[in-house]
Amino acid sequence: MQTDSELMNRPHRGTIHSIDARVIDQQAWPDRQFILRLHAPDCARTATPGSFVHVRCNPDIPMRRPLSIMRASAGEGWIEVLYKVVGQGLTALSRAEPGDLVNLLGPVGRGFRPDPARPHAVLIGGGVGIPPLVFLAETLAPAPNAVAFLGSESPFPFAAASAQLPLPGTPATASACMPQLEALGIASRLASKAGLPGSYPGYVTDLARGWLDTRSAEQRAAMTIYACGPTPMLRAVKELAAGFGLASQLCVEEFMACGVGGCAGCVTPVMIDGQRQMKRVCVDGPVFDGAALFSDRA
Numbered sequence: 001m002q003t004d005s006e007l008m009n010r011p012h013r014g015t016i017h018s019i020d021a022r023v024i025d026q027q028a029w030p031d032r033q034f035i036l037r038l039h040a041p042d043c044a045r046t047a048t049p050g051s052f053v054h055v056r057c058n059p060d061i062p063m064r065r066p067l068s069i070m071r072a073s074a075g076e077g078w079i080e081v082l083y084k085v086v087g088q089g090l091t092a093l094s095r096a097e098p099g100d101l102v103n104l105l106g107p108v109g110r111g112f113r114p115d116p117a118r119p120h121a122v123l124i125g126g127g128v129g130i131p132p133l134v135f136l137a138e139t140l141a142p143a144p145n146a147v148a149f150l151g152s153e154s155p156f157p158f159a160a161a162s163a164q165l166p167l168p169g170t171p172a173t174a175s176a177c178m179p180q181l182e183a184l185g186i187a188s189r190l191a192s193k194a195g196l197p198g199s200y201p202g203y204v205t206d207l208a209r210g211w212l213d214t215r216s217a218e219q220r221a222a223m224t225i226y227a228c229g230p231t232p233m234l235r236a237v238k239e240l241a242a243g244f245g246l247a248s249q250l251c252v253e254e255f256m257a258c259g260v261g262g263c264a265g266c267v268t269p270v271m272i273d274g275q276r277q278m279k280r281v282c283v284d285g286p287v288f289d290g291a292a293l294f295s296d297r298a
């Protein structure tokens with residue numbers, strides 16, 4: 001098996017850093033969700049929305065875990081990730097305390113690429129797919145025409161608040177927002193089938209569809225959808241975008257081994273110029289053109 005340094009020396013020399021990052025803070029949220037802030041100045045400087053860090057959760061667990069970067073401060077030298085524990089690796093990470101060192105590779109991957117020709121951003125996030133959209137929102141702001149629709153079946157890992165920014169075309173049941181996005185001037189609404197207060201009681205894509213229905217063709221022509229979440233949600237977003245003739249950029253998840261482009265363990269089929277090509281999610285993605293993903297021919 002190749003070592004981390006052998007893999008690092010191949011495709012992305014000088015752009016992906018191996019860092020012993022010191023834990024600044026770790027907050028616990030319901031349903032085993034955590035927000036971890038790490039001192040990682042090199043990573044913070046070059047992180048972009050949609051890029052991720054490949055984290056060694058514990059020295060005894062060799063397989064790293066990929067986590068999207070949710071926020072980065074180049075000035076203060078930190079990054080933040082939000083994660084939900086699934087198994088052994090993230091359980092170990094959730095025990096990290098301020099002052100501990102966590103080794104990570106990052107930032108990895110090609111993130112979202114805002115399209116100046118379609119500047120009105122429609123952000124759709126599901127569950128632990130929300131973090132890269134928070135990062136994108138921060139880099140887009142001020143963006144008066146950006147909107148966000150966020151769905152979760154676990155309690156949201158933030159204190160939802162009553163929405164103040166109007167979002168005509170959304171139902172009265174969707175009354176709550178993510179306050180961090182409102183502070184950026186971006187109207188947001190929440191969706192959940194778990195009966196979370198102030199949330200639209202259905203799929204986040206149905207909430208977004210209802211709003212898109214009320215937009216004019218001229219307004220829709222200026223929009224791009226940016227989405228991250230579980231694969232069924234991303235498939236629904238792709239259909240939503242196609243139905244309204246919108247461009248979409250989707251951040252996908254795949255099981256990863258090296259995480260830096262050296263093992264081809266994360267390949268996924270993508271349609272390019274009508275041809276089916278296998279692309280590495282870690283370094284060719286994780287963000288791809290929605291129209292190129294999930295094709296019957298791909």
Ligand SMILES: Cc1cc2nc3c(=O)[nH]c(=O)nc-3n(C[C@H](O)[C@H](O)[C@H](O)COP(=O)(O)OP(=O)(O)OC[C@H]3O[C@@H](n4cnc5c(N)ncnc54)[C@H](O)[C@@H]3O)c2cc1C
Nearest residue numbers: 065066067068082083084086087088089090128253254255
């Ligand atoms: C690019 C990318 C960004 C991600 N960003 C986030 C995020 O911001 N927050 C978050 O909570 N989760 C995120 N995930 C999913 C997260 O990596 C997995 O949930 C996590 O690896 C599970 O680890 P565990 O130790 O809890 O579970 P385990 O079951 O112990 O993991 C076992 C193995 O399966 C792999 N694995 C399990 N589930 C997944 C999955 N869905 N995708 C890829 N590998 C998986 C792990 O890497 C590990 O090798 C992301 C995945 C990718 C590919």
Ligand code: FES
Nearest residue numbers: 259261263264282
């Ligand atoms: S995980 Fe090794 S190439 Fe992507």
